Amino acid sequence: MNILSVQNVVKQYANHTAVDHISFDIPSGTIFGLLGPNGAGKTSLIRIITCITKADVGQILFNGTPLNINTPSEIGYMPEERGLYKKMKVGEHLIYLARLKGLSVTEAKAKVGNWLEKFDITSWWNKKIEELSKGMSQKIQFIATVVHEPKLVILDEPFSGLDPINSLLIQDEIIKMQQNGTSIIFSTHRMEQVEEMCHNIVLINKGKNILSGEVNKIRQDFKQNAFRVDFAKEIPESILQENGVIKKNNNSIQITQNDLVTMNRWLAEKIQNGNPITGFKEILPTIGEIFIKQVEENNIITE
């Protein structure tokens, strides 16, 4: 079952196409990475999903049904550029936003209270937003995004401006929510986090879908059969002279072979020749590397 199914969506503005025939599916209960360089059309696409704007062509199914007036209350959206009403108090503000998502007063109060407790910030209830630091208000924004327990949470650069401790705190909460069945769309430039957290990604450039699928599968697809081999002692000069070998440090090399079978044969040969090996690992490309490579190739093609 897919929480979201984007089908052939097009969105045009006065003089450019922001979203150009994009299609992808997001399986329920997974963390999904929406990637792309600045100006690729991510925000335009998110605005269509959150019902802020409408697609010119194509449709989006949310939990199997087309987007409708009830969809926004099932979605929690934290935009990249985000703000709060400075003059309002923390508790009052969170309750206001929760009620706009359809919660009753008592529900909103209880849930806001729980979240503040979870983050150990109940003392902020009567603080004015303008007294909060950037990191503090980011926590409040996160709570505002998830307080109504949406089925789908969309987070645009959720960690920008957060210190490592708070970053980890939010990251833990995201994973917890996912484990409880919430689906999450994650739009970010921090590739190591994508690799760490996302199950599936889509890569968008200039409004077009240039790559999509499972993170592990994509890394496999883009692998170049490079391996890392650690030797027990100093590496003989003969090995370093071989084709495709790059010396990493005194005891390890990186080597590229045609496939895994050839590589294993190569290893057996070296071991038999009296070169004990302590480590062997396939080197998969990082999502970051794939991102850069794909976007650059795509740009050359379109130019």
Next chain:
Amino acid sequence: MDKLWLIIQREYKTRVFNKKFFLITILTPLLIAALSTVLAFIISYQSDDKMKIAIVDESNIFQKTIKDTKKMYFTFYSKSAKDARQTYLKDGFDALVIVPPFSDPNSTSHSIQYVSKKQININIENTIERTFSKRIEDYKIKSLGLDENLIKNLEVDISINPEISVTDGNNIASTNYSNLRTAVASGIGGIMGFLMYLILFINGSNVMRSVMEEKTNRIVEVMISSVKPMQLMLGKIIAVTAVGITQIIIWIAIFLLATTVFQLFVDIPQPTDLEELKKAGSSIDPDDIRVMMSQLMHELTQIEWWYLLPMFILYFLGGLIIYSSLFAAVGSAVGDDIQEGQSLVLPITIPIILAFYIMTVAVRDPDSPLALWSSIFPLFSPIVMPARLAFSPPIWQVLLSVFLLILGVWFFVWLSGRIYRVGILMYGKKASFKELGKWIFYKE
């Protein structure tokens, strides 16, 4: 609807429960009252100094009697004019008045000498002129042997009684009204027009600032992932309109309180008492402030408040909704660049200011074509029509004006909503009128 209600509540609370609202709403009328009191005091200022004035009466017509006034004490001085000039200061007088011999009773112009250390001021001059001319007049009447009653009968005092007469077939419908009625109507019209102008400006620019704030601190994107832009804009406009009504209510309360307090301290005779006094033949000084107040109160009770007040509220709502939606549209297009905003705000402020000036003309000449058509055009009518209403304009004009006002509300809210929904999400684009025009026709 629930969401709209939530937005209205928040927008209303943030506006009413803060210091600025208190300052503007409570202190503005107090400040105006204080200012007008000070002005009135300055205008009516008279020096408190009491003056002792010596009179040398060479004409001998005053018979040593001249009534003292509040600030002037007259004493007859039995010295020659020449001596008096030298001694009046020593004898403790502030000034000396010399009345030369009075030769020809047929002459109409007489001069009196005023001697003092200081420049004569207009108050002293007026008082002396009044006092002495009356006495000289009496003297002339006597010495020429005229009948005092006959002379009284010569006095002519014309008052115009305006009457509106409309011929309808064979029936002639006439309404009489007093001059004071016209003045009161102008006053009410002017005050209503001015209040409208004030509230439109205060609350209109307030809406604009709040939209700009939401856009620049980016809360707006969070908001419209929960509510429609139109809901957000409408919520704001309705809240601001409610704030305006709150202000009006507070002002009316302050006004009523002030008049009650005033009545407690100043004893204003009832109009019926005045009539009885007149019948009884006692004289009523029409310049007496208390009599004027009484007549004013009487006129005020004669005004058709049951008609005026609801109409005023109707125009108030219409005007506030039209202009705050326009201000919201501009605010959404401007963002944080106030400089750039000025050029976009101008087209909204110009009709308000124009309407205000037309209103001042309408109060003086409520049936002129300018006043008539302006009170029908929906961008002007919220300010101009309230000014005309006290003069009871023909019903077709009022109906047409109200109809167009409602149409205007619908149209301008729609127009502003179209601009607003695009504007609040548009960053870094310079908003020109051409751009705004395009936004209106954007698809969602």
